[in-house]
Amino acid sequence: MSVILESEITCPNCGHKKVETMPTNACQYFYQCEGCNKVLKPKNNDCCVYCSYGTVPCPPIQNNKSCCKN
Numbered sequence: 001m002s003v004i005l006e007s008e009i010t011c012p013n014c015g016h017k018k019v020e021t022m023p024t025n026a027c028q029y030f031y032q033c034e035g036c037n038k039v040l041k042p043k044n045n046d047c048c049v050y051c052s053y054g055t056v057p058c059p060p061i062q063n064n065k066s067c068c069k070n
Helices: 049-052
Strands: 008-009 017-021
Touching: 008 049
Parallel strands: none
Antiparallel strands: 008 017
């Protein structure tokens, strides 16, 4: 199975959505919403903002590997 590198992040504060390309060599712990400027952090037990707010989990999780937080 190939890894999907694009994920649409939805801000839980204002609902703004944007498709972003996920990094393959690091976890993205912070993300600033372009709609309301709120800085998003992962929810509890999630490794990155893509796993918490994206339509597709980060590449390590897609590959059934642990992410950076472990």
